[in-house]
Amino acid sequence: MNQEAGYRVARARMVSEQLRGAGLADPRVLGAMRDVPRHRFVPKLLRHRAYQPCALPIGSGQTISQPFTVALTCALLELKGDESALEIGTGSGYQAAVLSRLCAQVLTIERVEPLARRAAIVLAELDHANVTVLCADGCEPVSGQGPFDAIVVTACADRFPDTLYRQLRAGGRLVVPLAQTGGGQTLYRFTREPRQPRIERSLDCRFVPLVRGPLARAAAETGED
Numbered sequence: 170m171n172q173e174a175g176y177r178v179a180r181a182r183m184v185s186e187q188l189r190g191a192g193l194a195d196p197r198v199l200g201a202m203r204d205v206p207r208h209r210f211v212p213k214l215l216r217h218r219a220y221q222p223c224a225l226p227i228g229s230g231q232t233i234s235q236p237f238t239v240a241l242t243c244a245l246l247e248l249k250g251d252e253s254a255l256e257i258g259t260g261s262g263y264q265a266a267v268l269s270r271l272c273a274q275v276l277t278i279e280r281v282e283p284l285a286r287r288a289a290i291v292l293a294e295l296d297h298a299n300v301t302v303l304c305a306d307g308c309e310p311v312s313g314q315g316p317f318d319a320i321v322v323t324a325c326a327d328r329f330p331d332t333l334y335r336q337l338r339a340g341g342r343l344v345v346p347l348a349q350t351g352g353g354q355t356l357y358r359f360t361r362e363p364r365q366p367r368i369e370r371s372l373d374c375r376f377v378p379l380v381r382g383p384l385a386r387a388a389a390e391t392g393e394d
């Protein structure tokens with residue numbers, strides 16, 4: 170069996186054991202997770218671990234989320250295919266690639282420039298032409314973009330991200346991990362409704378922190394590796 174065929178088998182097993190086996194049933198999400206080559210988004214030395222049930226380092230002190238987390242957050246967005254989605258925290262670009270299979274347009278924002286650059290290259294190599302990668306602070310609204318049908322934040326916010334919620338279209342969904350008082354993180358879904366957001370609590374989770382503030386300082390903080 171050649172290497173790509175081996176990765177395909179590992180991916181199919183990942184879907185049945187880590188996703189379907191854990192109760193995820195959305196066929197579109199499972200199909201996208203089966204198709205997108207996760208190993209292309211992890212550093213070469215870690216490719217043999219690409220389909221294991223864990224997060225992996227991607228450089229600059231950041232990680233690619235574990236497959237279950239990517240599938241769960243995508244499923245919570247309830248995408249049908251014609252939506253525009255915003256992702257905050259491009260990281261490796263893997264979740265943006267999965268999202269690009271589930272909706273019409275994806276804007277993904279990453280504040281660490283080397284990660285944004287690398288993700289854009291891999292996404293282009295894999296022909297994900299409906300994804301735009303932007304290097305910026307995703308906590309700030311991007312002029313000329315939005316509103317969005319779906320927003321996913323792949324880093325943990327310390328409070329409800331109001332600026333992001335206001336970029337949702339009526340009925341749109343915002344999926345975001347929030348730090349809990351007393352420690353830990355919980356994944357939430359906020360649906361935009363006329364008066365108040367509809368709030369639904371999902372599972373406890375673990376993400377890297379969402380970092381607000383100027384980019385120059387962020388790059389210095391995280392370093393480049």
Ligand code: SAH
Pocket residue numbers: 231232233234257258259260261262263264265278279280281284305306307308323324377378379380381382
């Ligand atoms: N979705 C990614 C995993 C990302 S890890 C993947 O599929 O690989 C979270 C990412 O959020 C990190 O790369 C981090 O640099 C980025 N991040 C943190 N705060 C941010 C902010 N304010 N704006 C944009 N990106 C941010």
